[in-house]
Amino acid sequence: MIKEIKPISARTFRKMKENKEKITMLTAYDFSTAKYIDECGVDSILIGDSLGMTILGYDTTLNVTMEDMLIFTKAVSKGVKRAMIIADLPFLSYHISKEQTTLNAGKLIQAGAKAVKLEGASDFILEEVNHLTQSGINVVGHLGFTPQYINTIGGYLIQGKSYENTIKLLDAAKKLEDNGAFAIVLEMVPEESARYISENLSVPTIGIGAGKYCDGQVLVIDDILGKYPGNIPKFVKQYANIKEIMLNAISQYNAEVKNCQFPHKENSFNLTEEEKNKLGYAISK
Numbered sequence: 027m028i029k030e031i032k033p034i035s036a037r038t039f040r041k042m043k044e045n046k047e048k049i050t051m052l053t054a055y056d057f058s059t060a061k062y063i064d065e066c067g068v069d070s071i072l073i074g075d076s077l078g079m080t081i082l083g084y085d086t087t088l089n090v091t092m093e094d095m096l097i098f099t100k101a102v103s104k105g106v107k108r109a110m111i112i113a114d115l116p117f118l119s120y121h122i123s124k125e126q127t128t129l130n131a132g133k134l135i136q137a138g139a140k141a142v143k144l145e146g147a148s149d150f151i152l153e154e155v156n157h158l159t160q161s162g163i164n165v166v167g168h169l170g171f172t173p174q175y176i177n178t179i180g181g182y183l184i185q186g187k188s189y190e191n192t193i194k195l196l197d198a199a200k201k202l203e204d205n206g207a208f209a210i211v212l213e214m215v216p217e218e219s220a221r222y223i224s225e226n227l228s229v230p231t232i233g234i235g236a237g238k239y240c241d242g243q244v245l246v247i248d249d250i251l252g253k254y255p256g257n258i259p260k261f262v263k264q265y266a267n268i269k270e271i272m273l274n275a276i277s278q279y280n281a282e283v284k285n286c287q288f289p290h291k292e293n294s295f296n297l298t299e300e301e302k303n304k305l306g307y308a309i310s311k
Contacts, residue, residue: 034069034110036141036164036208042069042241043230049209049242051112051232052250054105055081055098059247061105068109072143072244073099075114075173079256080248087173090116092130096137103138112166113139117174120144124157131163140164143211145172147198152205159206167202169195170236171214184214184235192219196226203229211244212236214261235261 042049051070054060055077063071077098078084099113113134120127131142141164144151158165170185186195199210209230212220217237224231224240233240245262248254252267282288297305 031107033108033140036110038069038110039209039230040228043228049230049232051242051244053077053080053244053246053248054102055247057101057105059105060102060109063247064106064109069242070110070112070244071102071106073102073111073113073139074246075116076246080246080254086176088117088176090114092116092119092133095119096133099134099137099139106138110141111139112141112143113137115142115144120154121150124154127154128158128161128163131158132161135163141166141208143168145169145174147202152201155202155207156205165207166232167199167207167210168213169198169202169210169215170212173213182214184216186215186219186223192216192222195219196223199223199227199231203227209242212240235259 039049049070050068051072052063052068053074053076054063054071055073060071073095075087075090075095077094078087078090081098082090082094084090095113095116099111103111115127115130115134119130127144134142142158143166144154145168147167147169155165155167171183176182186192195212195215199212202210207229209232210227211232211234212223213233214235215223215233215237217239220231220233220236221239230241232242232244234244246254249258249262250265252264252269253272255269258264279288296302
């Protein structure tokens with residue numbers, strides 16, 4: 027009997043927090059990577075607007091469009107059977123009106139996502155979170171360092187570095203929770219602050235640079251595989267060096283083609299001897 031694959035849901039996230047079971051999440055932007063992540067049992071896949079840097083070569087996430095997010099969400103969804111797919115709402119896709127936000131979020135759901143993620147907890151954002159959840163769309167919040175606000179934050183700065191700021195983050199997290207967010211990403215927050223916030227919420231927290239006490243962890247796939255050519259943040263652990271493997275393989279291919287060592291006979295297709303004779307080629311012995 028074939029065992030049924032039970033997809034991860036928002037309800038699963040809540041149960042995992044209740045059972046003190048850690049939640050795993052990684053980014054993915056293409057079919058094959060998503061397939062491998064899913065096969066390894068990772069609980070959730072984030073199509074992050076980090077694709078602006080890792081895939082599209084931008085300096086920040088601010089240039090990523092809805093069209094970009096839809097293309098990569100469709101690709102990722104084709105490779106996933108179990109993991110929960112969460113897609114970022116990109117810059118300016120959810121700051122105009124609740125109707126526009128719902129339309130854009132709905133497009134990501136139609137492309138294959140099971141939830142959307144947005145940054146911040148202003149009064150307007152909270153209204154949007156509430157409106158989305160009332161419309162049947164799962165929402166993940168994002169607090170701490172919020173990349174889409176990099177120009178107003180002033181750089182890649184750790185957030186919640188004092189008691190007062192920790193309380194402010196907790197207050198924002200509670201408001202997101204009250205308005206329907208089923209999970210909250212905490213980025214670049216001191217471990218103690220993230221622990222305090224996590225212990226005072228009923229929804230799970232997913233940390234990235236926020237220490238071990240969050241209910242789950244998320245990292246960018248290109249960072250853990252050693253593929254991204256830019257700087258690697260302090261909070262990343264690199265589990266492989268794909269860059270070196272790629273450089274070696276590509277250099278070897280380049281050299282073999284230049285030196286007529288590739289393709290080999292086993293990489294080629296051939297005519298029958300009769301057909302070769304018709305073309306005037308000598309018969310190989």
